[in-house]
Amino acid sequence: MSEIKLNKFEIAILREMFARARIESNKCGGFELKNLRSISYREKQVLEKVIEQLN
Numbered sequence: 001m002s003e004i005k006l007n008k009f010e011i012a013i014l015r016e017m018f019a020r021a022r023i024e025s026n027k028c029g030g031f032e033l034k035n036l037r038s039i040s041y042r043e044k045q046v047l048e049k050v051i052e053q054l055n
Helices: 008-020 041-054
Strands: 022-025 031-034
Touching: 008 041
Parallel strands: none
Antiparallel strands: 022 031
């Protein structure tokens, strides 16, 4: 697995977002974020960056 490169501000954004969410395992061996009513534009950008680096 490759290392995901994030700066300290992006890490803080993800920590805050995960703190608001309830994380549940799904049937495919992954996970889902539950109870996130909405995410900010910046949170969306950080998630897209993580996904891009994972692919």
